[in-house]
Amino acid sequence: MSAFPSPQDITTITCVGAGTIGGGWAAYFLARGYTVRVWDPSPVAGERLARLIDAAWPALAELDMVDGADKDAWSVHTDLAEAVAGAGFVQESAPEDLDLKRRLFADLDAVCDPGVVIGSSTSGYAMTEMATEVTHADRFVVGHPFNPPYLIPLVEVVGGERSSQEAVDWAAAFYTRIGKSVIRMDREVPGFIANRLQEALWREALHMIDNGEATVEQIDRSITDGPGLRWPFHGPMLTFHLAGGEGGMAHMLDHFGPSLKSPWTRLTAPELTQALRDDVVAGCEEESGERTISDLIAERDAGIVALRKLTGSGISPAPTASESTATPGGA
């Protein structure tokens, strides 16, 4: 087991891989005031990263940038030992190839001080299956971001069987410190949480296209003009909490539970046992906290109004004078 430095003592971070995800992380770390060292074997890595940082910087300046952030505080290296020199944390974002990750982790383990935590951006591999060739397995954890990492707050943090609790704690504290919304998982689940949910939706969409049941455009619009307008404010659970009216999730499950048997997706539902029902109801009540159903509805509505003004989604054109006086229904 290693003694990790306090997250606030870190000044330099190494990004291993500078593609869409690794480059996005580099831009974010720069905006948070860190010096960034990049390892990437591509001869055009530096040029590509400069473009990515240029594109991301204005958005970062609006949301997460700290005073003194230096857009140019980065360097690209092709030697791994050189790339990790002085780094207090390493974020790995290499291509999703298990053998490649295993070899890379072994190389990283050999050149990094054992006191450095190594976080992986993997979107689906378990740390237990990736960290098989390393000596200091305790400091390897998953820190899974979402595209683009410089704008989406979510980071899923989970360790493997050989990761230390201390390293997982450290990574969660570090990502939280730099402004991320951290979900710390206790167990390794393939796809983590958010990817399991969006992958279920994506697979259902592919089935529908495959069967000629919907077009790409219809699938996208069914989300952007429908449920997608609610999800930034309330996730799927609180959304259905509101679908139950004043009775909330309890009413929803007790009355619409049988619809789980409907063939509304290719995904078979779990049995709605009393225990599952009670867990879901209790979770919604806990998440709602002091907010009543009416409070949540007001919150959702205010959010949707502002969001629809933003996206212009479904905003009706203003009726012309002749139309607005002649008939109801507007333009």
Place this chain on the structure above:
Amino acid sequence: MSAFPSPQDITTITCVGAGTIGGGWAAYFLARGYTVRVWDPSPVAGERLARLIDAAWPALAELDMVDGADKDAWSVHTDLAEAVAGAGFVQESAPEDLDLKRRLFADLDAVCDPGVVIGSSTSGYAMTEMATEVTHADRFVVGHPFNPPYLIPLVEVVGGERSSQEAVDWAAAFYTRIGKSVIRMDREVPGFIANRLQEALWREALHMIDNGEATVEQIDRSITDGPGLRWPFHGPMLTFHLAGGEGGMAHMLDHFGPSLKSPWTRLTAPELTQALRDDVVAGCEEESGERTISDLIAERDAGIVALRKLTGSGISPAPTASESTATPGGA
């Protein structure tokens, strides 16, 4: 077959059922300048509807209200024939109970002029299975809204086997005229489109809670602070179009296609045939139109910045003076 009135000649609409959905429709129709007649057997229907309209009116005034909209232009009736008198359109939003819908449709069919289209808010029944006891089956169509119907633009329109093309056309034109975002489906698919997608996500979430893999709060936050921040701007298809970098959906499917075999959800994926791959790629290119990948990225980023300012999602507190000068990483 019936001759339906031109949508612009309608001045009165009947809402059958005034719960969360039916009441939401009533508020929306009022905001669009219609007179609304409500049929609801509950003795507290009027009182409940008044509260719902009061709550919805300010949001409606911000987005969809036409000049001259009258918040009080509604009446509640317990006699069905009286409720539909003078109505040019009927929106049915009774509880999701197939026998009840069948009986109600027979009753509605008997009291409504054959020239009146009847739209159903059903969230999952096919019109073919609901309109079994009616004479004028041609004018019954599904017009499925999303909660709350006074704010979410999406309406899915689809007919049953005995619905006329003319009635489906009419309903699509009518909902479009009143400012809705209409998806017109050619085939009856259980759960339509958006509910199939959100139901897949919901079932995956229930499995995760059932197995102790995630809590209700983690599931919601994995969406609100993650993919949910992208979906109001780009649906799941265009989102993955961007995950492919400059190569778009073609690169995404050609390189990440094998991940469809990963156990990232309980939903089995379809075989990624060349035909399916080509359909998805062509659909994304068509939907993107003139917009390049860079345009789409800029659009997404501007949207997420504005949305995160709106929700406060993951916004880091401003670093204090001492912290911001002392160390990188901010507060």
